[in-house]
Amino acid sequence: MTSNKWSKTGRSKSIVAALALGGLAVASGPAGAAATIVINNLNAPGVGFNDPTPARPIGGNSGTTVGEQRLIAFTYAANIWGSTLTSSQPIIINAQFSALSCTASSATLGSAGATSIFRNFPGAPKGDTWYSYALANKLAGAYLGAANAPQINANFNSNLGQPDCLAGTSFYLGLDSNHGTNIDFITTLLHEIGHGIGFQTFTNGITGNQNGGFPSIWDHYLFGSESGKLWKDMTNTERAQSALSGDKLVWTGALVSNALPSVLTAGTPSLAIGGPAAGAATGNYAVGTASFGAPITTSVVSGQLMPVVDQTDGSGLACTALSSANAVAVKGNIALVDRGVCGFAVKVKVVQDAGAIAAVIADNAPGSPPAGISGTDPAVIIPSVRITQADGVTLKAALKRRSRTSSGVTAGLSLAGSQYQGADALGRMKMFAPNPFQSGSSVSHYDTSAFRNQLMEPSINGDLTQSVLVPEDLTFKLLQDIGW
Amino acid sequence: MSSKEQKRSIAATQGASLFCRSATLTIAALASLPALAEQSAPAVRVVKDPATGEMRAPSPQEAAALDGAAATKSSAALRRGLITGKMNPQAVQHANGTVEQELDESSLSYSVAKRGADGAVETYCVTGADAATSLMKATAPVGKSSQTAKEHRHDVK
Numbered sequence: 001m002t003s004n005k006w007s008k009t010g011r012s013k014s015i016v017a018a019l020a021l022g023g024l025a026v027a028s029g030p031a032g033a034a035a036t037i038v039i040n041n042l043n044a045p046g047v048g049f050n051d052p053t054p055a056r057p058i059g060g061n062s063g064t065t066v067g068e069q070r071l072i073a074f075t076y077a078a079n080i081w082g083s084t085l086t087s088s089q090p091i092i093i094n095a096q097f098s099a100l101s102c103t104a105s106s107a108t109l110g111s112a113g114a115t116s117i118f119r120n121f122p123g124a125p126k127g128d129t130w131y132s133y134a135l136a137n138k139l140a141g142a143y144l145g146a147a148n149a150p151q152i153n154a155n156f157n158s159n160l161g162q163p164d165c166l167a168g169t170s171f172y173l174g175l176d177s178n179h180g181t182n183i184d185f186i187t188t189l190l191h192e193i194g195h196g197i198g199f200q201t202f203t204n205g206i207t208g209n210q211n212g213g214f215p216s217i218w219d220h221y222l223f224g225s226e227s228g229k230l231w232k233d234m235t236n237t238e239r240a241q242s243a244l245s246g247d248k249l250v251w252t253g254a255l256v257s258n259a260l261p262s263v264l265t266a267g268t269p270s271l272a273i274g275g276p277a278a279g280a281a282t283g284n285y286a287v288g289t290a291s292f293g294a295p296i297t298t299s300v301v302s303g304q305l306m307p308v309v310d311q312t313d314g315s316g317l318a319c320t321a322l323s324s325a326n327a328v329a330v331k332g333n334i335a336l337v338d339r340g341v342c343g344f345a346v347k348v349k350v351v352q353d354a355g356a357i358a359a360v361i362a363d364n365a366p367g368s369p370p371a372g373i374s375g376t377d378p379a380v381i382i383p384s385v386r387i388t389q390a391d392g393v394t395l396k397a398a399l400k401r402r403s404r405t406s407s408g409v410t411a412g413l414s415l416a417g418s419q420y421q422g423a424d425a426l427g428r429m430k431m432f433a434p435n436p437f438q439s440g441s442s443v444s445h446y447d448t449s450a451f452r453n454q455l456m457e458p459s460i461n462g463d464l465t466q467s468v469l470v471p472e473d474l475t476f477k478l479l480q481d482i483g484w
Numbered sequence: 485m486s487s488k489e490q491k492r493s494i495a496a497t498q499g500a501s502l503f504c505r506s507a508t509l510t511i512a513a514l515a516s517l518p519a520l521a522e523q524s525a526p527a528v529r530v531v532k533d534p535a536t537g538e539m540r541a542p543s544p545q546e547a548a549a550l551d552g553a554a555a556t557k558s559s560a561a562l563r564r565g566l567i568t569g570k571m572n573p574q575a576v577q578h579a580n581g582t583v584e585q586e587l588d589e590s591s592l593s594y595s596v597a598k599r600g601a602d603g604a605v606e607t608y609c610v611t612g613a614d615a616a617t618s619l620m621k622a623t624a625p626v627g628k629s630s631q632t633a634k635e636h637r638h639d640v641k
Contacts, residue, residue, distance in 0.1 A: 109597050
């Protein structure tokens with residue numbers, strides 16, 4: 001449950017909300033789980049959580065002012081954690097909405113995080129190891145630090161959606177995930193509070209320096225598969241290198257490892273090329289998947305691979321409706337097109353309209369592995385993938401002796417192998433460790449390869465649920481690994 | 485001057501005084517901005533003209549100086565304790581052996597949203613205000629992801 005009380009000045013209001021808020025459904029955590037979350041409303045009267053601007057109830061949020069809706073949504077998200085975590089100590093969140101950095105096309109949505117870390121407290125499972133404040137209190141069974149000190153600070157942008165602040169895009173304050181093109185406040189807050197209750201290391205990922213020379217509890221589970229060492233056993237240099245090691249930084253906590261087969265999708269999206277004319281092009285190709293259209297599944301989508309050719313240089317952009325010759329070529333087949341000029345979603349829709357059953361887009365710039373392709377078009381229903389520029393050259397060479405309607409080169413799109421998307425070959429969850437280091441995103445998030453998409457990836461994907469539990473999500477399992 | 489005019493004059497003078505005080509307060513407040521600069525950016529900025537003593541809008545040079553002061557405080561604010569507000573909080577050892585290290589804003593997670601070329605909005609999570617600001621200003625892709633099938637780039641064409 002969350003708790004709620006007014007201070008004497010009325011300036012700071014602590015909120016205790018009932019576990020069931022106005023009859024709304026609240027996600028239920030493990031049996032017996034409960035932690036009291038106290039939300040201290042730091043906003044002055046009339047602003048932020050106290051904004052009196054009238055608002056229509058939306059998506060199960062019954063608030064009739066902007067401030068009320070913000071408070072209800074914040075409390076709802078906090079309740080999800082409150083009903084999941086177990087602690088004898090309250091978790092106090094200092095919360096407010098205020099004017100944060102914005103431009104017309106970008107905005108700081110908010111910030112949140114732990115206020116303090118503790119080590120060597122009575123009951124600490126591992127000595128000389130930092131634990132996030134809320135977790136330390138739970139493990140100690142006592143309120144560490146100053147009385148009523150907050151465990152988490154949270155501050156969200158009160159100007160979001162105004163003309164000079166990511167114009168036209170607001171926080172969706174409904175409770176039903178029906179956010180459309182707006183930003184779902186519930187999942188954003190779930191993610192940020194997740195960091196605040198312990199989903200992060202306090203070791204510097206750029207320098208590898210441990211805070212005060214001591215490891216965080218995370219460092220007992222972060223493992224560099226290149227060096228074969230846990231972070232706590234590495235030198236600063238080794239940790240800094242591990243933070244850039246791509247798919248070689250993994251989580252070794254048993255609870256995450258045991259649970260991930262029931263959460264992540266098995267198999268890696270792949271393009272298989274064969275057929276009598278494939279020749280040296282025969283084989284499996286790495287692909288980048290699309291954020292639109294049909295997903296790649298274990299059911300193979302296969303057909304003749306046929307190129308679109310609509311430019312004088314022999315390339316095929318498919319930015320406008322195909323000529324009759326190109327349409328005949330791709331109808332019922334898998335279309336090969338080139339990146340460039342127009343959006344990916346546009347090209348896929350064009351070939352779909354001509355009857356193609358899938359699209360393969362060859363990159364127009366070098367680089368490997370192939371990146372995913374973004375875009376939005378609910379009318380696209382066929383699967384599409386990106387391949388590298390070099391692989392595109394290989395395939396086009398194999399297609400040179402094609403007829404108007406067939407090529408003798410078959411293409412199949414499906415999930416290959418048994419490796420879980422987001423885990424390494426040994427079934428360990430990959431942590432986000434790109435090169436170059438992405439400040440703040442690196443290390444303290446799950447890797448972006450995870451599918452289904454996870455709450456604690458560095459990007460908050462639009463298809464996230466409000467769950468932090470298996471089978472949808474592995475956030476709580478990691479928190480349990482470190483002591484929750 | 486009639487009594488009404490006197491009252492208006494007094495009110496105007498008082499108003500001007502209040503305005504001067506509030507303007508001075510603005511300048512003073514800029515010099516002592518606590519916590520996040522984003523939270524306390526003033527809506528009105530005035531300076532006192534050294535020649536006339538009157539309040540006016542800042543020149544570009546003066547505005548830049550105010551921005552610099554705010555930016556300096558903003559960077560410094562990153563090291564302000566999240567509970568006590570103390571600068572560069574040090575670890576505290578309690579009698580029972582417990583050691584507490586108050587954190588500062590450099591460890592906070594920031595959610596940032598950016599609108600891409602196709603109009604779609606992507607969100608990112610980074611640590612620290614500086615990283616958030618850099619991400620907001622970045623026009624190039626935010627960087628290659630790890631070597632995995634689902635890249636973190638968000639190319640739309």
